[in-house]
Amino acid sequence: MIDGGNSRYTDDQLHAAALAEHGIGYVDVGVSGGVWGLENGYALMAGGDAAHVEALLPVFDALRPEGPREESFVHAGEVGAGHYAKMVHNGIEYGVMQAYAEGYELLEAKDIVTNVPGTLRAWSRGTVIRSWLLDLLVKALDEDPALAAIDDWVDDSGEGRWTVDEAIENAVPLPVITAALFARFASRQPDSPALKAVAALRQQFGGHAVKPAGS
Template identity: 70%
Template sequence: MQIGMVGLGRMGGNMAERLRRGGHEVVGYDRDPAISDVEDLKELVERLRPPRAVWVMVPAGEPTRATVEALAGLLAPGDIVIDGGNSHYVDDRRHGDELAAKGIGFVDVGVSGGVWGLDNGYALMTGGDEAHIRALSPVFDTLKPAEGGFVHAGKIGAGHFAKMVHNGIEYGMMQAFAEGWELLEAADVVDDVEGTFKSWRQGTVIRSWLLDLMVRALDEDPDLSELRGYAQDSGEGRWTVQAAVEHAVPLPVITAALYARFRSRQSDSPAMKVIAALRSQFGGHAVSSAEGSEGLGADSPGADVAPPA
């Protein structure tokens, strides 16, 4: 096929390269002229033969909205816009309606695989009309792994909803590995923590690609001293928790993992200061910034302060 790719960053650029390796003709546009094939979206559309397919790989929110709006004014009936970024599924429905009014198709694709996707393939979760999915099947077949890794999840919005839940699960899995590592390091029972994680990669029920990546990180930095204990969230975790509230579905693990990322950004948590103050008031647990976590023992003055009647 011939396809346009808007956004040639780490994901979009690698996806364009994988498509080219698969024999497709890719016309790429990026704001960086050093890596762009064309000067603007208008030239990109002009370079494509109808019916056109344009894959958008730009940040979610306003950048995606503006790009889809611009393409709506340039494309013609029968063309298809694919949003492969991490957009909110609610935005997909709006984009689909706006493009449908002009006779232009819309497909949303949740993409997973990161920087490894160029060689290993990308997991693709798609949403849209069956006819549009079929028309794009040569592209999907090239991007996905050799076996599996593709689903037509449902109507418009289903692809990004599936990817949103996927990323929520990812949050929980990453948090579990992180907490296990911290406990092994803190307990002073296991001498070879790194070797323990490596041993779990074969034969265990928790073996996974995430575990492989953690072992790789430990190989590069055994005590993780080169990293800050700070983790950003890209949005899908929040949307997953919001969707859970809307549908009254309990997600305690994913929610806790999201909150743990929020906590990682606080060098001195205001909430924990309140907890320390309350413990001091009702139990005489003296904790200062200099004392760290050491409090009063059971036989210390103030440790037997009675609660109010």
């Protein structure tokens, strides 16, 4: 059995043990490529017994992009390793997207750059920050230059939270990924209770001006 969903790696050992009682093998596979994977192929991260993974290679080769296998497929380790690798992949994705988004906002905030979409497009070839995510941001701005058709609410699939949980568990500092996750939480607040408290404190100790609610 192959679990190709965004499952939590700690569930994989339980599923593998339950299936093993019935003589069924289990391989967990982290899958990356989004909706474009159907056309371009999927990057795959497998966890499980080496013999099981080997037997499934024809399936994985049919799903991944053309080219050397090691550039789009890895047997990451034992059961759970595939989903753990995908979890970290998604955490990194949070951080990279947040960096592009913040750069976009800063370009828009300063009137010295009059062609923001063109600037981002110019970064898409030859620069050290080029990536498929940058290409997708350029595409989004082509379709909606002001991003006016979408709200600033950003959901999360849960994998960013799991990545931060693992960082705490293993005492590994992840300031960028953690900040990107918290930025998504902030996007869902019509009003920020925390920032209201900060404004109130500044008024209390320094007499600093505050804005009335709704202004």
